[in-house]
Amino acid sequence: MTVGEKIIQSETGLQVPAFPVIPFIEGDGIGPEIWQASKKVFEAAVEKAYGDKRKVVWTEVLAGGKAFDTTGSWLPDETMDTIREYLVAIKGPLTTPIGGGIRSLNVALRQTLDLYVCQRPVRYFNGVPSPLKHPEKTDMVIFRENTEDCYAGIEFEAQSEEANRLIEILQTQFGVNKIRFPETSAIGVKPVSIEGSQRLIRSAIEYALENNRTSVTLVHKGNIMKFTEGGFKKWGYALAEEEFGDKVFTWNQYDAEKATNGRAAADALYQKAVDEGKLIIKDRIADIFLQEILMNPENYDVIATLNLNGDYISDALAAQVGGIGIAPGANINPDTGHAIFEATHGTAPEFAGLDELNPSSLLLSGAMMFDYLGWNEVSASIVAGIEKTIANKTVTRDFYYLMDDEKAQKVSCSKFADLVVENM
Numbered sequence: 001m002t003v004g005e006k007i008i009q010s011e012t013g014l015q016v017p018a019f020p021v022i023p024f025i026e027g028d029g030i031g032p033e034i035w036q037a038s039k040k041v042f043e044a045a046v047e048k049a050y051g052d053k054r055k056v057v058w059t060e061v062l063a064g065g066k067a068f069d070t071t072g073s074w075l076p077d078e079t080m081d082t083i084r085e086y087l088v089a090i091k092g093p094l095t096t097p098i099g100g101g102i103r104s105l106n107v108a109l110r111q112t113l114d115l116y117v118c119q120r121p122v123r124y125f126n127g128v129p130s131p132l133k134h135p136e137k138t139d140m141v142i143f144r145e146n147t148e149d150c151y152a153g154i155e156f157e158a159q160s161e162e163a164n165r166l167i168e169i170l171q172t173q174f175g176v177n178k179i180r181f182p183e184t185s186a187i188g189v190k191p192v193s194i195e196g197s198q199r200l201i202r203s204a205i206e207y208a209l210e211n212n213r214t215s216v217t218l219v220h221k222g223n224i225m226k227f228t229e230g231g232f233k234k235w236g237y238a239l240a241e242e243e244f245g246d247k248v249f250t251w252n253q254y255d256a257e258k259a260t261n262g263r264a265a266a267d268a269l270y271q272k273a274v275d276e277g278k279l280i281i282k283d284r285i286a287d288i289f290l291q292e293i294l295m296n297p298e299n300y301d302v303i304a305t306l307n308l309n310g311d312y313i314s315d316a317l318a319a320q321v322g323g324i325g326i327a328p329g330a331n332i333n334p335d336t337g338h339a340i341f342e343a344t345h346g347t348a349p350e351f352a353g354l355d356e357l358n359p360s361s362l363l364l365s366g367a368m369m370f371d372y373l374g375w376n377e378v379s380a381s382i383v384a385g386i387e388k389t390i391a392n393k394t395v396t397r398d399f400y401y402l403m404d405d406e407k408a409q410k411v412s413c414s415k416f417a418d419l420v421v422e423n424m
Contacts, residue, residue, distance in 0.1 A: 004057030007087045007373070009337030014087070016373045018054045023082050027092020028065040029347025030413075034359040035092050037417035041359075041382060042366050044421040049377035059086075063105055064094035075108055084113065087337045090369055092362060093347045106342070107153070110146050113338045115331035116196065117203050118144040118307075120314045120344070121368070127390045128322035129402035137298040138320050141213070143204035144310025146331055148196045149228075151307045155188035163187045192228035192306065194235050201236040203334050204304035205244055208279050216240075218283040219305040219313065232306055233283050240281045249273030250281040286312075293317060318344070325357070325398045328364035330372070341369040355412045358396040360386060363420065381424040388423035389416065 004021035007014055026035045039058070046054060061079040068074050074097050083089045094105040109115070120142040124135040132138070145151075156163035166187050170176040179185055201218065208216050218237075222230030237252045249270065258266035273280065284292065286309045293300065293316065305313060318327035329344040343362040351357050363382060370378040390399070393408040400410040411419065 002055055002057055004059075006085065007337070009087060014337050014373065016375075019057050020088070020373070021057045021059055021086050022369075023059050023061045023079075023086055023089040025061055025063045025079070025089070025091035025094070026066065027343065027347065028095040029093060029349040029352045030357050031064075031092030031094075031343075031347060033353070033355055033413050034343065034357065034362050037359040037413050038362045038366055040414075040417050041363055041385065041420050042370075042378075045370075045378045045381040045385075045424060046375070048381050048424055049375065054375070061089070063091070063109075068097075075105055080109075080112055083109075083340065084338070088339050088341075088369065088372065090341045090362075090366060091343070093343050093345055095347050095349075107151055109340060110331050111151070113331075113333060113340070114147060114336070115333050115338060115340060116145065116147045116200060117330075117332040117334065118142075118146040118310060118314075119207075119330045119332060119368070120144065120310075120317075121328060121364075122314075122317040122321055124321040125326065125387055125390050127393060128326065129399055130320060130322055132294070132320050135321050138293070138317060140293075140297070140300055140317060141207065141302050142310055142314050142317070143200055143207070143302065143304045144314060145196060145200040145305070145307050147307075148191050148193060149307035150188075150190065150311075152189070152191050154191065156186060158184050158186040190225070190228055192232055194231070197232045197235045197306075198239045199335075201232075201239055201304045202243065203332075204302050205240060205248065205279065205281070206334075208302040209244075209247060213279070213301045215280040215282060215301045217289070217300055217303050218281070219286050219289045219303055219309055220283060221286045221309065222283075223285055229286075229306060229309075236283070236304065237281065244279070247279060248281050249278045251283060289313070290316060293320065314344070323398065324361065325396075326360040326364065328361055328368050330365065330368050332372075339369070339372055341365040341372075355414055356397050357413055358398050359413050359417060363417075382420070385420035385422075385424040389419045392419075392423070394419050 002019050004019050005017035007016050007020050026032045061082045062070055063075050063079050067076055096104050123139045163186060167182045204216050218233050220229040220233045222233045237250050240248045240250050254266050254270050257269045318324045324345045327344045330339055330341045332339040342365055345361055348357060367379040367382040394411050396413060396416050397410055400408055
């Protein structure tokens, strides 16, 4: 039996031993079967890359339905303590409890560990059915703020004592007269801070610089919500210019040059920055951006956005390249090193136990995890195996029924995993 060691966060970053202990949560619904399929691929990829020199030591922790049935708690303290201790974890989809208590298990995990970066890479795999003519033009990495905005969960039910009191305070102390139906309005509060915005945007810029990406786009609705989402944009530009200096060129700088010396001079300054390889920092209004990702996705690279925008954008982009069944995700705190990698889809309980659905979301989230650990050879093997398996038109039911191709072959979840291993 292999004895595992802890991953440690130091001043120079993650220190990953040869045999790291990584907690996993199977998940609910189809979770156990996609986890077993993915675990087989992960272990084969590690063995292919390193032989017996490295190995993941998996340790199960409980959350969701399995945790409730076993312990009476949807999210036991022991689970949080274990993930907190071992830093990096991976999970399948979890059921959201019905009724009172925890609003969302995923939100609880992210909030408790302050996993403020929700990172979602979106790219096309050749052969995946897509509604776009050119899905291959979509290649973006979303950095979605994970702790503020709607995720803060500050809202009060319509006609409740709390909602009525807050409405009264807004009307009497702040002169708010724009609540159209105060007697029947639910009220929500949307916190967006300088610190929360800038740490997310900083992570996006650092990622873009480290990975030779060309631009970071701040996506917001600041034309309407001027102090929250507008603040996100303003604080993002300020951070880029103050902390990253000559490595970046911002639209703020473009606008300043245009105001002083005209558009031609501003265009020339922008082109000079591009020629010098500087990272371009720009912004887009959220609704315009949702048009742009359909019409001109090649113009966008790394995206930094608030929580609710990021939720819409992530799913919309996933649909462009095949759906959420192939969309990976990670929730990360770059400061502490804590990270949870996850399947981004739901539990699909009606398919539980049928061994039919696509494990690619969890597989690709695992590839992200191995990149995070610095085991890039493992990640490359997983991605290559998925690419070849899909290109061979051997796919699970979600893709099979969208493919208009007689050569397509429908395979089970477990068989898909076997083929990924063969095709590494």
